[in-house]
Amino acid sequence: MRDWRRYVRERLGELGLSPEREADVIEEIAQDLEARFADLLGQGLTERQALDEIDCAEGDWSPLAAAIRETKGDSLGRRFDRADPPRAPSPSLAVLVDGLWQDLQSARRHLAARPWTNALAVLLLAVGVGAAAVAFIAVRAVLFPQLPFDSANRVVVLHHRGVASGREMNFPGLIGPVDFYRLRELPQVFARVEGWSRTRAILSSPVRSEAALVEYITDGMFGFLGAKAQSGRTFSAEEFKPGSVDVVVIGTGFARRHFDGKPPVGKSIEIDGRRHQIVGVMPPGFQVPNRLIAEAWLPIRHTADQQAGRQGLPIAALAELRPGLSLQQAKSELEPFSAGLNEQFGMGPFQELQLVATPILDLLTGDARSTLWMLSAAVALVLLVAAINVAAILLAQLTARRREIALRAALGAARGRLLRQLFIEALTLYVPAGMGALAVAWGLLRWLQSAVPALLPSAPLATAAIPGLQEARIDPATLAFLGVVGVCIAGLVFVSRSSARSR
Amino acid sequence: MVQELKKGTAELLVLSLIEERARHGYEIAKLIGSSTDGELNFHAASLYPLLYRLEQRKWIRGRWVEKAGQRRRRYYELTAAGRKALADQRSGWRAFVKAMNRIVGESHA
Numbered sequence: 001m002r003d004w005r006r007y008v009r010e011r012l013g014e015l016g017l018s019p020e021r022e023a024d025v026i027e028e029i030a031q032d033l034e035a036r037f038a039d040l041l042g043q044g045l046t047e048r049q050a051l052d053e054i055d056c057a058e059g060d061w062s063p064l065a066a067a068i069r070e071t072k073g074d075s076l077g078r079r080f081d082r083a084d085p086p087r088a089p090s091p092s093l094a095v096l097v098d099g100l101w102q103d104l105q106s107a108r109r110h111l112a113a114r115p116w117t118n119a120l121a122v123l124l125l126a127v128g129v130g131a132a133a134v135a136f137i138a139v140r141a142v143l144f145p146q147l148p149f150d151s152a153n154r155v156v157v158l159h160h161r162g163v164a165s166g167r168e169m170n171f172p173g174l175i176g177p178v179d180f181y182r183l184r185e186l187p188q189v190f191a192r193v194e195g196w197s198r199t200r201a202i203l204s205s206p207v208r209s210e211a212a213l214v215e216y217i218t219d220g221m222f223g224f225l226g227a228k229a230q231s232g233r234t235f236s237a238e239e240f241k242p243g244s245v246d247v248v249v250i251g252t253g254f255a256r257r258h259f260d261g262k263p264p265v266g267k268s269i270e271i272d273g274r275r276h277q278i279v280g281v282m283p284p285g286f287q288v289p290n291r292l293i294a295e296a297w298l299p300i301r302h303t304a305d306q307q308a309g310r311q312g313l314p315i316a317a318l319a320e321l322r323p324g325l326s327l328q329q330a331k332s333e334l335e336p337f338s339a340g341l342n343e344q345f346g347m348g349p350f351q352e353l354q355l356v357a358t359p360i361l362d363l364l365t366g367d368a369r370s371t372l373w374m375l376s377a378a379v380a381l382v383l384l385v386a387a388i389n390v391a392a393i394l395l396a397q398l399t400a401r402r403r404e405i406a407l408r409a410a411l412g413a414a415r416g417r418l419l420r421q422l423f424i425e426a427l428t429l430y431v432p433a434g435m436g437a438l439a440v441a442w443g444l445l446r447w448l449q450s451a452v453p454a455l456l457p458s459a460p461l462a463t464a465a466i467p468g469l470q471e472a473r474i475d476p477a478t479l480a481f482l483g484v485v486g487v488c489i490a491g492l493v494f495v496s497r498s499s500a501r502s503r
Numbered sequence: 504m505v506q507e508l509k510k511g512t513a514e515l516l517v518l519s520l521i522e523e524r525a526r527h528g529y530e531i532a533k534l535i536g537s538s539t540d541g542e543l544n545f546h547a548a549s550l551y552p553l554l555y556r557l558e559q560r561k562w563i564r565g566r567w568v569e570k571a572g573q574r575r576r577r578y579y580e581l582t583a584a585g586r587k588a589l590a591d592q593r594s595g596w597r598a599f600v601k602a603m604n605r606i607v608g609e610s611h612a
Contacts, residue, residue: 024567025551028577032529032547039533057546067552071559 002037002051004030011061015068025068033058103421107428114397118429121390125433128386129485130440135379136481137445137472139372147289147360148225151320156330156357158183158193158317162350176310177302179341179355180218180317189333191322194221195315196288196300203296204270205258212254212295214271215288216313219299224318225288232265232280239279240299247299248276252284254295271296289318289360310345318360330357387489394429430486437482441474513553515596516543518581518589521563525580528554554579562588 008030015022033054040050058064111118149155160179162169175183175195184193196217203212222234229249239247248271255264264278276298287293306312321330338355347353449472520531531554532545545553557563562585569575581589 024577028528029547029551031527031574031576032532032550035529036547057544058548059546061548064548064552068555071552071555 002034002047004034004037008033011058012065012068013061015065017068099417099420100424103424104428106421107425110397110425111428117393117397121393121429122433122436124386124389125430125489126436126440128383129433129437129482129489130444131379132383132485133437133441133474133478133482134444134448135372135376137441137474137478138448139376140477141472148227149320149360150226151323152361153359154191154321154323155360156319156321156327157360157363158319158355158357161354161356162347163352164350166351174314175317175355176314176345177306177312178309178345180315181302181307182337182341183317183319183355186333186337187322189322189325189330190319192220192224193317193319194218194224195317196221197313197315198294201272202270203254204273205267207258207260209270210257210295213293214248214296214298215294216298216300217288218315221288224320225286227282227286229280230283231263232278234280235299240301242301242303244301246271246274246276247279249280249282249297250278251282251286251293251295253293255281269296271298319357321357327357327359383485390489394426430489434482434486438474441478441482445472445474512596513545513549514557515589515592517553517557517579518562518585518592521579521581522586522589525566525568525578527576527578531579557585560588561585 005026008026012026012029015025017025036054037050040053041047045053147155158175158179160175180193180195183190186193194217196215198213198215200211201214202209203214204210219235219237219240222228228234230252232249234249235247238244248269250264250269258264258269259267264281266278268275268277270276282297300313300315302312321327334355334357338353341355342353516535517531520526520534526534528547528550532547532550536544554563554565558565558579561582563579564582565577565579567575568578
């Protein structure tokens, strides 16, 4: 039997193809000639005649060889031959780095090619993500307020609720001295009761005078807040007694402004013209839980007469429920207690007057929660609109680039490589957008911190409208949030691009 | 004369023959020969360069197929691009034939 492969190989000569492709070409043409040969024999020709016929018909083989070389048969159809296409060897590190560099350059070129569209995409993302980050900060501040108490869920604010001329009124946090001191006599309800009273005063140091907020506090207040002086000390029990030496604890801000870095402890300042000795300086950021930050703290000194009546400095009272006691139990204990006080001291202009305990977490988050939900919903909408716009912009670009991608695929770029390039492009868009988002978040947070207390109705106890917002900073958790949003958006863009690519 | 025309229409012939189903090279050559009563003949030397060229253009796709008890053979099928090219060439051919008939056909009628 004639060896048609050898016949073809001898006539075609060197093809310069890969061994597999060359074998395929030779096999295919050999099969063709073998079939022709069989047909000719079937028509009654002898082997010699049939072979001559084929030799004559095919004539010169060199144009065929040249045509095969020209079409570089290697790129043709080979992949259909095997169940498992040959795998490319895994790239070395240098190849990988080079590839990444190429992808970055390519991404840079594409960004530069459409500067305005890409700038718009970056701007939309920056605003959307930046606003989302601020909403995240605010929601976190409200849902997890940073309170100084060990057991914040047992801390209640004690205040009066009264009805006068048919209208119900709340007196946020302010109760008379007698109410306060009697509450301290309820150990079956409260583990501790502390309070403060705020006033504005003229504080004068040798350097200058300023009008500042000062807070009178009860003897256990610093301990309740877990606060210690940064330098010096807080008040001794003796210093809460009327007639003892006037002492004051100041804040770091005041110390910095008035003592120029020199230790103020032991020096004196005048408060409303009265000399007070500085015994301690509180650490930065210390404040009793409310919106306004005081510059100095003084011991509350109620005389025995004041303690037995409703005259004298009113107090904003904070109490810690006795462990194991529910809020409902505390309220039912408070009712007869309050009625007893009313009987003794009257209700003034009120038809009803009742001491009420409200959990501090409710007060701090109550008003802000609904505001925050609205804010979050608005911001989520902004983020969504931004993401949709960006996706639309990028998809429009992609349509324009489909030819390029198809060409790269045709030239043999692996799918993984193309996907990596698209992913890097998405990232290069996100990195400037992320930086922009940080700037937007910073600016928005600053604006919110200055504007929100004024924008929102005052919460009871004059707490910050969004508690914790004043102290909120762009912290690692916020950066992590930005990172997660970034990866999600980059992933979204990447998926939409690659799915558009595969369509 | 016939051979001259063959060069310009070879692509159209091959594309038309694999429009309905995939065929191997010799089958295509044989079909062309039998359908034209031997007026047109494609030898290996002219058929395969043409097939490889069309494949490189992605108009057709070659695939080795193994059938039980037979040797594997390379079958060619039309791609989407090939289908479009075939439609274009076909309408071009019809326009050409129509134009030619108006001059050549009518003068001999």
